[in-house]
Amino acid sequence: MNTALAEGTLEQRLHELAAERYHHRHPFNLRMHDGLLTPAQLRCWVLNRFHYQRHIPIKDAHILAKLQDPAHRRGWIRRIHDHDGTGADPGGLERWLRLGEAVGLHRAELLSGEGVLPGVRFAVGAYVSFCRDKSPLEAVASSLTELFAPDLMVTRIAAWERHYPWIEPEGLRYFQGRVGQGRRDSREAVDLVHLWTETEDDHRRAVAAFTFKCDVLWSLLDAVDHAR
Numbered sequence: 331m332n333t334a335l336a337e338g339t340l341e342q343r344l345h346e347l348a349a350e351r352y353h354h355r356h357p358f359n360l361r362m363h364d365g366l367l368t369p370a371q372l373r374c375w376v377l378n379r380f381h382y383q384r385h386i387p388i389k390d391a392h393i394l395a396k397l398q399d400p401a402h403r404r405g406w407i408r409r410i411h412d413h414d415g416t417g418a419d420p421g422g423l424e425r426w427l428r429l430g431e432a433v434g435l436h437r438a439e440l441l442s443g444e445g446v447l448p449g450v451r452f453a454v455g456a457y458v459s460f461c462r463d464k465s466p467l468e469a470v471a472s473s474l475t476e477l478f479a480p481d482l483m484v485t486r487i488a489a490w491e492r493h494y495p496w497i498e499p500e501g502l503r504y505f506q507g508r509v510g511q512g513r514r515d516s517r518e519a520v521d522l523v524h525l526w527t528e529t530e531d532d533h534r535r536a537v538a539a540f541t542f543k544c545d546v547l548w549s550l551l552d553a554v555d556h557a558r
């Protein structure tokens with residue numbers, strides 16, 4: 331496959347798919363951005379998203395174990411540090427716990443995992459299993475939804491500041507820090523996917539992995555949206 335052509339085609343296809351299927355279009359996110367969620371609904375989202383969040387370093391450890399090149403492992407291991415913390419940085423999971431407190435949850439509630447909805451458990455479990463069982467190309471390609479997460483977080487930060495002033499500003503720190511990390515991580519993942527995409531079939535599998543991940547994120551929000 332012509333490399334330049336393949337790179338342009340892959341990114342174009344991901345943008346087309348994201349426009350249809352990425353969770354920025356989910357009705358729950360649209361209501362969040364319009365300021366229509368109750369405090370209880372926002373708390374439900376934060377608690378259930380923590381279940382996703384705490385499994386990100388676990389799925390990244392599965393990916394790390396597949397990488398043969400030390401330079402690739404050196405890059406990927408940073409993702410685990412970003413979430414779990416290192417040195418003076420408490421890490422993204424700790425910032426998410428503080429987000430929980432800012433919306434009125436106790437960190438013990440988040441850490442216990444009680445209250446995680448069945449649909450969220452299934453969606454997150456499917457993502458971890460996918461990264462454990464599939465090829466490095468597919469596992470890394472499934473992270474490419476992160477190409478679209480930073481813009482969504484910028485929208486979310488503005489919407490929270492405007493519509494939910496009862497949330498302590500400290501709660502926004504996770505998203506504020508994640509915008510830059512997400513841009514960097516997704517560019518690195520794009521480079522790896524390009525490196526490993528040699529055939530039409532590789533291209534098809536990368537696109538399928540991205541589509542699967544859009545469905546994971548969408549299913550998670552479906553479960554939260556239907557919670558009573």
Ligand SMILES: O=C(O)c1cc(C(=O)O)c2c(n1)C(=O)C(=O)c1cc(C(=O)O)[nH]c1-2
Nearest residue numbers: 386472473474475476478479482483508547
């Ligand atoms: O808040 C969001 O909308 C959102 C989306 C995504 C994503 O698109 O996968 C991630 C995150 N946040 C996030 O915070 C995060 O750490 C993250 C890691 C990954 C991944 O697949 O490796 N996605 C995402």
